[in-house]
Amino acid sequence: MLLHYSQRRKKDSIGRVILYVLGALILFFGADLSTALIALIMATFGTLIELFLLRNIEHDLNRQVPLPNLKRTVTVASVAQALGVTGFVSVLWTSFPEEAAFPLCLSYLALGTTDTIIFLSFHRVAKWAKLAIYGIAAIALFVFDLFVMEYRNEQVIYNFIATLIIAYTMLPFINYMMKIRMRDLNQQRNQLDQALKLARSNASLLDQQRESRRLSSIAENALDSIIMLDPQARIIWINGAFTSKTGYTLSEVVGKHPSECLHGPRSNPATLKHFTNAIRNGVSARGENVNYTKTGDPFWVETNLSPVFDENGNLEMAISVDRDITQTKKRESELAEAKHAAELSERTQASFLATISHEIRTPMNGIIGMSDLLNEADLGPEESLYVQTIQQSSQALLTIINDILDFSKLQDGHLKINPVAFDLKSCLVEVMNLMRPQAAAKSLDLTLDCAKNLPQIVWGDDGRLRQILINVIGNAIKFTESGSVDITVNTADLNSNSKLVISVTDTGIGIPADRIDKMFDQFQQADATTTRQFGGTGLGLAISRQLSRLMGGDITATSNLGIGSCFVIQVDCPSVNQSIKPSVNLQAIPELGTLEGGTVLLAEDNPTNRLIVQKLLKDLPITLLIATDGQEAVEKVRSCVPDIILMDMSMPNMDGLAATRAIRKMPQKQPHIIALTANAHRSDYEACIRAGMDSFLTKPVRRRDMMDALAAGFQMRSHND
Known part of the structure; x- marks a missing residue:
């Protein structure tokens, strides 16, 4: 207007x-x-x-x-x-x-x-x-x-x-x-209103047409198969991707149920029923199934079903979007097979390591045991030298075997830290006592200096700490011809006493500056000449560093060529309440008088190992019984009621674990059972403890270790009585 x-x-x-x-x-x-x-x-x-x-x-x-x-x-x-x-x-x-x-x-x-x-x-x-x-x-x-x-x-x-x-x-x-x-x-206004309404209707119609064209274009050009189904689950439309994948045209499938043209022997009827019920109930559904092409070739699909309702809320149709996941299923199958192969390989490797450990330690037990017995015999100087050479060589070989097994366990993550409450100073003194003969053989001074504020009882893996110290101190003694090896122990945090710092300083040959960083790499020593002169695998420091890191610390080194080296060991060993009792220390219980009149049953299938144990125990005031397998050991426990059993893990008829479980079920007085086995893995130790054994000795076993284990067993049994 x-x-x-x-x-x-x-x-x-x-x-x-x-x-x-x-x-x-x-x-x-x-x-x-x-x-x-x-x-x-x-x-x-x-x-x-x-x-x-x-x-x-x-x-x-x-x-x-x-x-x-x-x-x-x-x-x-x-x-x-x-x-x-x-x-x-x-x-x-x-x-x-x-x-x-x-x-x-x-x-x-x-x-x-x-x-x-x-x-x-x-x-x-x-x-x-x-x-x-x-x-x-x-x-x-x-x-x-x-x-x-x-x-x-x-x-x-x-x-x-x-x-x-x-x-x-x-x-x-x-x-x-x-x-x-x-x-x-x-009239003009009415005409304008009508023209406007008509224009709006035309615009809406054009928008709907454009939207329909877009939607149809999306459906036609989609890579996934799209199927439109009526409320009775019959096909009313398919897109080009469906035809390309299956080979069926619209005229061939319209009015049919999808199962009539897509399903075959490998299709899951339960999935088909799930989708059919979803269409009838007007709900969404998702699933995977095997479909078949017109030529009978199977392929996997992931189906997403969505209902479409009219303006009155009635089900108008359902839209099924099928995505080909054949390659995904193939990759899943390959991954599953690879995982199974990896698990099988891991089990095979673990079994191989356990077998190697057992098979090598069994003859090593004979070699070391017999050499110990020979060393106690009345031999001439030349024969004694021969025996000492055998002992030293066998001990070096045992160290190499232990390093290789520990390194393998570290590599595949099987080596675990098992913290307990232990007496720190006693642990340090034991290591010093163990290493002192090696230092004395080279006329070296071996000293230990502990800080005054050092806690008495700490929380950590004392066995792994001993292993680290023996490796590092043993290296220092090996590469030092004269002078001393000094060990100082302190704590980095004086308030919490959590970080234990142990410095091992020697006056040895030293390490070149360009080789210090490589000393902790596997199979590495200072140079080839060092390897030829001093021997070794080059695994000791690599294992020690990884163990230190597992214990929350590290190992670092400084050195001056021709003057000496200093290795600093750091591990987390927080102090604990003094009322907590430390773990049993077998070597601290040397009271062999408690063995008098006791009965010891040896369950061992290997004749050499039986002979060695018999010779090691021949001078003790005990009665020694022999069983050649687990079944015989159970029968002798029932008839003789021994005080202590030395139980091998691997035996015919019935192994040591099964025999221990059978013994623990007996109503009679229970013996103290000590595992005596060539299986040296932590898992073997845990298996023995779970079966009911009280302590654990690995082959090859030394006389001192055997005496201490028996003394501890008799003492603990007397205490329980």
């Missing part, structure tokens, strides 16, 4: 200007030229302002300028035009004689009023403003005649009545014209 109003006003402006020119001509002939020009300028100036303000209405509407702003602009334009007409009429009224001016001015005001009323519906605010201006102008002119021009009252009243009569006679015409105009406007 606003646009229509502005267009009509611009279109009718020429006619209005012509009327103003005619009025100016009348003034020219009835008054003078200057008065005519003033009147014409006032009228045309108002019209020009109106045209200027209305010139961009259409453009502003297209730019979506806010409608209230445009309405204000149109109101200002209408007021300007009305003021121009009012000025024109005022000049005409005051410049013409009374008789001629009144009808002429009344005609212009009536024309302006009629025009305003006709266009009232387009912009009510603007039109009411114009009507107000015209009404005020008419009243002002009558007042002007009455008081300024001093016309007779009767004349003014007659003119006013004539004005009202003319206005009244114009009302039917104006009313008729307004009705026609409003009808036309309403």
Whole structure:
């Protein structure tokens, strides 16, 4: 309506200007030229302002300028035009004689009023403003005649009545014209509304068509197979990927259940039933199954089923998206096979290590045991040298075997730290006592200096700490020809005493600066000459560093070539409550008098090992019984009730673990059972303890270790009694 109003006003402006020119001509002939020009300028100036303000209405509407702003602009334009007409009429009224001016001015005001009323519906605010201006102008002119021009009252009243009569006679015409105009406007508006609704419907239809094209394009070009199914699970549409994968066209599968064309011998009926029930219940579902192509080739699919409902909430159809996961299933199968192979390899490796440990330690037990027995015999100097050489060589070989087994366990993560509460100083003294003979053989001073604030009872793996110290101190003694090996023990954190720092300083050959970092690598020594001169596998320090790191610390080294080296060992060994009893220390119980009158049963299938144990125990005041397998050991326990049993793990008929479990089930007095085995893994120790054994000795066993184990066993059994 606003646009229509502005267009009509611009279109009718020429006619209005012509009327103003005619009025100016009348003034020219009835008054003078200057008065005519003033009147014409006032009228045309108002019209020009109106045209200027209305010139961009259409453009502003297209730019979506806010409608209230445009309405204000149109109101200002209408007021300007009305003021121009009012000025024109005022000049005409005051410049013409009374008789001629009144009808002429009344005609212009009536024309302006009629025009305003006709266009009232387009912009009510603007039109009411114009009507107000015209009404005020008419009243002002009558007042002007009455008081300024001093016309007779009767004349003014007659003119006013004539004005009202003319206005009244114009009302039917104006009313008729307004009705026609409003009808036309309403028709136009209805047409616009219908056109707008139609345009919106067309736009919505176009959007739906575009959306349908997009969706169909997605479905058609999707790499996954897409199947549309009706509520009875029958196929109503498939995409190109389905045809490419299976070989079936739409005409071949439409109206069929998927099982009729896709399923075969390897398809899972339970999965099919799951999807069928999901469609009937209108719920989503997911699963995997084996489908078949038209030629009978199987392939794995992952199916995601989604229901589609209509506007009333009824199930309209279901959409199944099938993704080919054949390669994924193949990789899963390969990974499962690889995992199984790795587990089998790990079990094989563990079994191999256990077998190697057992098979090597069994003959080593014979060699070391017999050499110990020979060393106690009355031999000549030359024969004693032979025996000592055998002992030293066998001990070196045993060290190598232990290093290789420990390194293998470290590599595959099987070596574990088993912390217990133990007496730290006793552990250090034991290591010193063990290493002192080696130092004395080379006339080296071996010293131990412990800090005053060193805790007594600490928490850690004392066995692994001994192993680290023996490796590092043994290396220091090996590579030192003269001087000393000094061990100092301190704590890094004096408040918590958690970090134990052990420094091993020697006066040996030293290590070149470029080789220090490589000393802790596996199979590494200072150089090839060192290997030939001193021997060894180069695993001791590598194992010690890894053990230290497992215990929350590390090993570092500094050295001066030809002067000596210093190895610093750090491990976490926090102090514990003094009331906690430390783990049993077998070597601290040398009271062999407690063995007198006791009965010891040896369960051992290897004749050499039986002979060695018999010789090791021949001087003890005990009764020694022999069993060659686990079954015989159980029977002798039942009949003889021994105090201590030396139980081998690997025996025919019944192994040591099964025999121990059978003995522990007997209602009689229980013996102290000591595992005596060539199986040296931690898992073997744990298996023995779980079976019911009390302690653990590994082959090859030394006489001292055997004596201490028996003494501890008799003492603990007496304490239990």
